[in-house]
Structure formats: structure tokens, C-alpha cells
Amino acid sequence: MSRQHVWPLLLFLILLVISVVLNTGIGSVYIPGGQITRILLHHIPGMQRWITPDWSEAAEQIMLNIRLPRVMLALLVGAALGLAGAAFQGVLRNPLADPFTLGVSSGSSVGAAVLIFTGYQYSLFGGWTLPLIAFVSGAITLYIVLALAREQGRIPTGSLILSGVVMQSFLGAIVSFLASMSEGSVNEIIFWTMGSLSLRGWPYVLAMLPYVVIGIVLLWSQARAMNVLSLGEREAAHLGVHVDRTKTVVLIIATLITAAAVSVSGVVAFVGLVVPHMIRLLLGPDYRLLIPLSAIGGGIFLMWADTAARTVLAPTEIPLGVVTAFVGAPFFAYLLHRSKKKQPDMM
Amino acid sequence: MLSKWKKRSTTPSNPYDHSSTSAGHRHPVLQLKELTKRYGEQTVLHEINWSVQPGECWGIVGPNGSGKTTLLQLLAGTEHAQQGEIFLQQRPLHTYSRRELAQHTAVLGQEGLAPLHYPVKEVLAMGRYPYQNWLGHDQLATADQLLDEIMERLDLKELADRPLDQLSGGQRQRVAFGKVMAQQPKLLLLDEPTTYLDIAYQVHFMEWLDTWRRESNITVIAVLHDLNLAARYCDRLLALQEGQIMMQGTPEQLMEESVLKQLFRIRPAIVHHPDIDVPQLLLKRR
Numbered sequence: 001m002s003r004q005h006v007w008p009l010l011l012f013l014i015l016l017v018i019s020v021v022l023n024t025g026i027g028s029v030y031i032p033g034g035q036i037t038r039i040l041l042h043h044i045p046g047m048q049r050w051i052t053p054d055w056s057e058a059a060e061q062i063m064l065n066i067r068l069p070r071v072m073l074a075l076l077v078g079a080a081l082g083l084a085g086a087a088f089q090g091v092l093r094n095p096l097a098d099p100f101t102l103g104v105s106s107g108s109s110v111g112a113a114v115l116i117f118t119g120y121q122y123s124l125f126g127g128w129t130l131p132l133i134a135f136v137s138g139a140i141t142l143y144i145v146l147a148l149a150r151e152q153g154r155i156p157t158g159s160l161i162l163s164g165v166v167m168q169s170f171l172g173a174i175v176s177f178l179a180s181m182s183e184g185s186v187n188e189i190i191f192w193t194m195g196s197l198s199l200r201g202w203p204y205v206l207a208m209l210p211y212v213v214i215g216i217v218l219l220w221s222q223a224r225a226m227n228v229l230s231l232g233e234r235e236a237a238h239l240g241v242h243v244d245r246t247k248t249v250v251l252i253i254a255t256l257i258t259a260a261a262v263s264v265s266g267v268v269a270f271v272g273l274v275v276p277h278m279i280r281l282l283l284g285p286d287y288r289l290l291i292p293l294s295a296i297g298g299g300i301f302l303m304w305a306d307t308a309a310r311t312v313l314a315p316t317e318i319p320l321g322v323v324t325a326f327v328g329a330p331f332f333a334y335l336l337h338r339s340k341k342k343q344p345d346m347m
Numbered sequence: 348m349l350s351k352w353k354k355r356s357t358t359p360s361n362p363y364d365h366s367s368t369s370a371g372h373r374h375p376v377l378q379l380k381e382l383t384k385r386y387g388e389q390t391v392l393h394e395i396n397w398s399v400q401p402g403e404c405w406g407i408v409g410p411n412g413s414g415k416t417t418l419l420q421l422l423a424g425t426e427h428a429q430q431g432e433i434f435l436q437q438r439p440l441h442t443y444s445r446r447e448l449a450q451h452t453a454v455l456g457q458e459g460l461a462p463l464h465y466p467v468k469e470v471l472a473m474g475r476y477p478y479q480n481w482l483g484h485d486q487l488a489t490a491d492q493l494l495d496e497i498m499e500r501l502d503l504k505e506l507a508d509r510p511l512d513q514l515s516g517g518q519r520q521r522v523a524f525g526k527v528m529a530q531q532p533k534l535l536l537l538d539e540p541t542t543y544l545d546i547a548y549q550v551h552f553m554e555w556l557d558t559w560r561r562e563s564n565i566t567v568i569a570v571l572h573d574l575n576l577a578a579r580y581c582d583r584l585l586a587l588q589e590g591q592i593m594m595q596g597t598p599e600q601l602m603e604e605s606v607l608k609q610l611f612r613i614r615p616a617i618v619h620h621p622d623i624d625v626p627q628l629l630l631k632r633r
Contacts, residue, residue: 224483228473230463237425240449240477285464
């Protein structure tokens with residue numbers, strides 16, 4: 001970690017904290033930022049003496065039990081998707097790869113949806129069952145997509161995305177079909193195919209946390225290998241990178257954190273595409289910086305997207321995936337246009 | 348200023364510095380025994396027996412499709428032979444870990460580096476990858492100084508912060524060369540390194556290589572299309588034809604009209620370089 005990396009990291013962390021406070025305040029009942037900060041500080045042991053409560057009990061309840069867990073969950077899901085996007089782009093060396101375009105999100109949602117609609121979500125491994133099955137179905141999807149796209153040992157940018165889109169629409173259809181079969185309402189279908197963070201709460205935040213923390217640590221440890229890998233697979237091998245091992249490890253971690261995110265939020269599109277690219281445009285391609293900043297940036301992005309989802313048409317909620325697709329799809333089109341112009345075939 | 352390159356040749360522990368020992372005690376850096384490589388039905392290399400002594404500079408020549416690049420890939424450990432064995436320092440090549448191999452052998456290809464958005468000095472630093480631990484700390488405490496010296500020597504100082512995608516092909520190849528120097532190899536494999544360079548860069552490139560080679564006593568194996576360049580800079584030449592060794596020897600032995608006629612099916616005329624005593628090739632019309 002060199003000095004030049006510390007400033008962007010610090011800046012992003014400050015933006016993250018500000019975003020948490022502001023997004024917690026915004027809603028049908030507005031809570032001012034100063035009040036939020038004081039409520040939060042009041043809950044730190046030893047701080048009670050310094051802060052006298054000057055807020056209503058209702059404000060505290062709304063904040064701690066409704067707003068804050070939702071904002072924190074948006075942060076973690078966004079972080080997971082941003083990380084996964086950066087990781088997929090890194091090892092597949094494809095600028096258009098992300099959990100959604102590769103079909104991994106949809107693959108994970110099929111596993112999760114089957115489990116929930118059949119009522120087996122707590123069997124086998126208790127609370128771990130859902131993310132585990134989502135991971136397995138996501139990993140199988142990724143394997144099929146990569147196999148479909150491979151042409152003579154290479155994976156052209158275009159065919160990878162095409163295979164991803166094919167798998168994604170097929171798997172999306174399965175999820176919609178399952179949801180139609182169940183007694184649930186239309187809302188449930190929308191939840192799985194367009195994503196949502198409503199009615200979640202602290203247990204989901206705690207379930208999500210270890211995946212994000214472990215994901216950041218493991219992927220960050222691969223950052224230098226991913227830098228070298230961007231020179232090309234053969235070049236990287238000549239420099240001592242175990243290319244196949246690095247690729248497998250990174251793909252598995254990225255799929256796992258995607259599965260965890262999908263298990264709590266459904267399919268939220270394009271976060272993993274938009275965020276790492278924004279950071280690349282701002283600060284360059286170095287994965288030592290890109291990995292942590294994609295996590296933080298993904299968190300910030302999804303917090304604001306979720307706030308928009310719940311406030312723009314309040315009291316009606318817009319599905320979260322709709323908000324991210326409004327931003328992400330045009331951005332995807334821009335990247336497609338650019339990558340076509342620059343390198344007709346990146347692999 | 349160039350102490351680090353020289354250091355290797357003056358350190359007694361260096362296994363490649365045999366300047367004080369007699370030639371009879373030298374062990375080959377590389378030894379190939381009955382090496383056979385097939386792609387499917389097609390045999391690309393057939394029972395190659397070859398050994399390379401430390402400090403030598405070999406040029407591998409031969410027509411297209413004679414197996415030159417495949418041989419280099421096998422030596423680099425990125426391809427594996429079906430039969431036979433390669434010994435690097437008397438130890439089978441396949442027993443080396445990727446990292447050990449990267450500390451020993453560096454490879455420079457004809458395409459240089461892709462036009463990435465990494466600044467030049469970061470790319471040079473990637474050459475240190477095989478020496479870094481998982482936290483990114485270099486075994487060599489003075490690694491930064493080494494990178495500075497390389498930039499100085501290859502005139503890369505002004506380009507240090509420029510991203511690769513803003514450089515010309517020749518400049519990128521210079522960065523690729525610097526990255527290989529940063530890797531501090533004992534064996535350097537080159538695959539037509541001058542293909543995309545103009546004539547001035549070709550000369551520069553070969554001169555840098557020659558100086559570096561002499562200072563640090565590295566062994567060089569280069570696939571070269573340009574026979575004149577090969578004769579000018581290599582001590583020994585290996586001629587491949589249809590996956591087999593047709594001949595090996597000094598440039599004088601190989602740059603014979605009869606040999607080249609058979610190897611490339613051309614009508615050559617051999618002349619002597621006006622300044623240095625090496626044979627050079629001219630072509631006659633059919």
C-alpha cells in the first residue's frame with residue numbers, strides 16, 4: 001500500500017460516511033444529519049454522558065430499526081456487486097463483464113427462488129442454505145456461460161456478453177415462472193427479477209457482512225496478480241503468476257459474494273459494471289486501488305439508488321433494479337460503443 | 348550508477364559467473380534431451396537434443412513453421428512436451444514453481460506490451476512480481492533504485508508517468524525491455540523482439556541487449572528472423588527445419604551458401620561485414 005493510494009481511499013471513506021448519514025435522514029419523516037450523528041454517537045458505550053437526548057423516541061425508532069438497517073444493507077449489497085464486477089472484469093479481461101451481464105446474478109436467483117418457493121430455505125445448513133445454493137447455481141451458470149462463449153481457447157468480448165444475455169433471460173423466465181406458480185403476489189416476481197431492499201432489517205445486514213469483508217480481503221490479496229494479468233495471460237505466466245489458479249480463485253470469490261447479495265436483494269443490475277468503470281476513469285486501472293474503491297463506491301452508489309427507489313414515488317416503491325438499470329444500461333451502451341472503437345476484440 | 352547489473356557478475360555466489368573457472372568445469376544452463384512436442388497429430392518438434400552453456404547468446408533461425416516459437420514456449424514453461432526432458436540448471440524444468448521459474452527466466456515477445464492505461468513505471472514495477480511477497484514487499488531492498496537505473500538507461504525517465512496507451516509501438520517495446528530487465532533473469536528468451544521496430548530501434552535494441560548481457564552475464568536465446576542481426580549479435584546459431592535441428596554452430600559455420608540454400612530454399616550471397624568479422628547475407632534473384 002503506497003502513499004498515493006491513501007488519499008483516494010480516505011476520500012471515498014469520507015464520502016461513504018456522509019452518504020450513510022444523509023440517506024438515513026431522507027424519507028417520509030426527515031431526520032436532520034446532526035440528529036442522526038448524535039443518535040449514533042449516543043449508542044456508543046461511554047458516550048452517553050456527553051450527549052443528552054433531544055430527539056423524539058419515534059425518530060430514534062425509525063432511524064435505528066427501519067432506515068439504518070436498510071441503508072447498511074444497500075451499502076453491503078452495493079459493495080458486494082461492485083467488488084464482483086471489478087473481479088470479473090479483471091480475470092476475464094472483458095470491460096463489459098459484471099455479475100448481471102454474465103448471468104451469474106440470474107443464476108443465483110434461480111437457486112434462491114427454487115429454495116424459497118419450495119420452502120426449504122432453512123433446511124440442510126440453516127441460515128447458510130440460501131446463499132450456498134445461490135452460489136452453486138450461480139457458479140454453474142458462470143461455467144455454462146464461459147463454455148458457451150469459448151472459441152478455440154479464447155473468449156471474445158462479444159460472445160461472452162451474448163452468452164450471458166441468453167442465460168440471463170432464460171433463467172429470469174424460470175424465476176418468473178416459479179413465482180407465478182406460488183401463492184405469492186406479483187411483488188415477489190418483481191423482487192427477484194428487479195431487486196429490492198424493503199422489509200429486510202438487521203439480521204440480513206449481519207448475514208451479508210462476512211461475505212463482503214472476506215470478499216474484500218481475498219480479492220485485494222489478488223490485486224497485484226490481476227494487474228500483471230492485464231498484460232495478458234502468457235505474459236503473466238512468464239512473470240510467475242499461476243494464471244489458472246488465480247482465475248479460478250477470483251471467479252469463485254466473485255460468484256460467492258454475488259450469490260450472497262442476490263440472496264438478500266434479488267437481481268440488482270449493472271452496479272458491478274458502472275462502479276468499477278467510473279473508478280477506472282477517475283483513478284486508473286490499478287487493482288490495488290480499484291478493488292477497495294469498487295467496494296466503497298458500490299456501497300455509495302446503491303445507497304443513493306435505494307433512497308431514490310423508496311422516495312421518488314413515495315409511498316410507492318420503485319424496484320431497485322429499475323433505478324440502477326436507468327443509470328447502468330446507457331452506461332453499458334457507452335462502454336460497448338467505446339470498446340468497439342478501441343479494441344474490436346479485447347481477449 | 349549501473350552497479351546493480353554489475354553486481355551479479357562480481358558476486359562470488361553467482362552460479363553464472365564462470366569467468367574464473369576453466370571452461371571444462373562448466374555445467375550447461377539448459378539441456379534438452381530427446382524433446383518431442385506434438386499438437387494433436389502434428390509433430391512440431393522431434394527429438395531435440397541441445398545444450399546451452401552459461402553466458403552464451405544463441406540465435407534460433409529457420410523458416411516459418413519450423414518450431415522456433417514452440418521451442419521457446421517449452422523453455423519458458425508455458426507449453427509442455429510429450430516426450431523428453433528439459434533440464435534447467437541440471438534440474439528438470441517441470442519441478443520449478445512458476446515463481447522460481449520467473450526469477451530465473453524472462454521472456455520478451457515480438458508484440459511488446461498491449462496499449463494499457465498503466466503508467467510506464469508501474470509496468471516496470473510489474474517485472475518485480477516474482478520477487479514480491481503477498482503484501483507487495485520486494486526481496487531486494489533497493490528495488491526502487493533498480494527501476495530508476497533501468498529508466499535512466501533506456502531513456503524512459505521522461506515517460507515514467509505516461510500511460511502505455513499514449514506511447515508509440517517502439518516506446519512500448521522499450522518499456523517491455525525495461526520490464527524484463529527489472530525481472531533480473533539469468534536466462535532471457537526473446538521471440539523476434541525487433542519485428543515491429545524500425546531500423547534505428549532495431550539497432551538500439553540489440554545494442555542495449557548486448558551491453559546488458561555482457562554486464563550481467565545472462566544467457567540469451569533469441570528467435571530471430573533477421574539472419575544478419577543473428578550473425579551480428581549471437582555467438583552461436585541453431586537452425587531448425589521441420590521440427591528438427593538441421594545444424595548448430597557459429598555464425599561462420601552456419602552462414603554458408605550451401606547451408607542457407609538448403610534451410611530456406613533461397614539463393615544467398617555471403618559477404619563480410621566491413622567493420623567486424625561476421626558474415627552477412629545478401630539475396631540473389633531467382
